[in-house]
Amino acid sequence: MTQVKICGLTDPDLVRFAAQKGADWIGFVFVEASPRHVTEAAAATLLMQAGRAVPVALLVDPDDAQIQRIVALGIRTLQLHGSETPERVTAIKAATGVEVWKALGVAAPEDLERAALYTAADRLLIDAKPPHGADRTGGHGLAFDWTLLEGWSAPKPWLLAGGLTAENVAEAIRLTGAPAVDVSSGVERLKGLKDRALVQAFIEAAKA
Numbered sequence: 001m002t003q004v005k006i007c008g009l010t011d012p013d014l015v016r017f018a019a020q021k022g023a024d025w026i027g028f029v030f031v032e033a034s035p036r037h038v039t040e041a042a043a044a045t046l047l048m049q050a051g052r053a054v055p056v057a058l059l060v061d062p063d064d065a066q067i068q069r070i071v072a073l074g075i076r077t078l079q080l081h082g083s084e085t086p087e088r089v090t091a092i093k094a095a096t097g098v099e100v101w102k103a104l105g106v107a108a109p110e111d112l113e114r115a116a117l118y119t120a121a122d123r124l125l126i127d128a129k130p131p132h133g134a135d136r137t138g139g140h141g142l143a144f145d146w147t148l149l150e151g152w153s154a155p156k157p158w159l160l161a162g163g164l165t166a167e168n169v170a171e172a173i174r175l176t177g178a179p180a181v182d183v184s185s186g187v188e189r190l191k192g193l194k195d196r197a198l199v200q201a202f203i204e205a206a207k208a
């Protein structure tokens with residue numbers, strides 16, 4: 001069954017709800033520029049509600065000190081969503097031993113070729129590129145051309161992200177063969193404000 005990550009939750013009740021509805025991972029955005037930003041102080045309360053869902057810390061070009069603080073919170077999966085090089089990902093993996101994911105923005109076939117360079121990553125998140133001039137590297141609710149993934153042989157376990165919704169996720173899975181999907185904007189009523197009904201509908205559509 002397709003695995004699901006609900007990203008950018010900031011409300012403990014919604015964390016519990018998403019976990020109860022079957023989310024496999026819940027993403028917490030430790031990025032100040034984000035409308036879904038959570039502080040390290042708030043994270044402890046959120047983590048307590050995750051149940052069997054695995055918490056994922058979304059970080060953008062984190063320094064070693066931030067990584068240490070996040071791991072000290074008890075989070076064992078890091079999603080790197082900045083311009084981290086393959087060498088940096090290898091160093092983070094070696095220093096922490098936790099699960100490390102690397103997000104890659106895709107707009108052309110050569111973007112997918114970079115995936116093979118991230119040999120230390122445990123998982124890849126294949127996402128849309130941010131719009132030109134954006135102040136954030138992800139979470140814009142934009143899809144990329146899924147046909148770019150036709151015939152792609154993923155070097156790692158991976159998730160499809162970018163502009164997914166309850167309405168399009170089944171088609172996205174069918175076209176790309178994605179074993180897992182990630183959503184943020186598509187389960188929001190307003191930017192940064194998640195909606196229970198949309199979260200439930202997304203999980204059900206992805207797992208149907």
Ligand SMILES: O=C(O)c1ccccc1NCC(=O)[C@H](O)[C@H](O)COP(=O)(O)O
Nearest residue numbers: 007034138139140141162163183184185
């Ligand atoms: O959510 C953010 O604001 C964010 C900020 C900085 C880096 C990444 C960010 N989000 C990434 C995601 O939530 C998802 O992994 C992915 O980009 C899909 O987002 P969406 O298209 O909004 O579903």
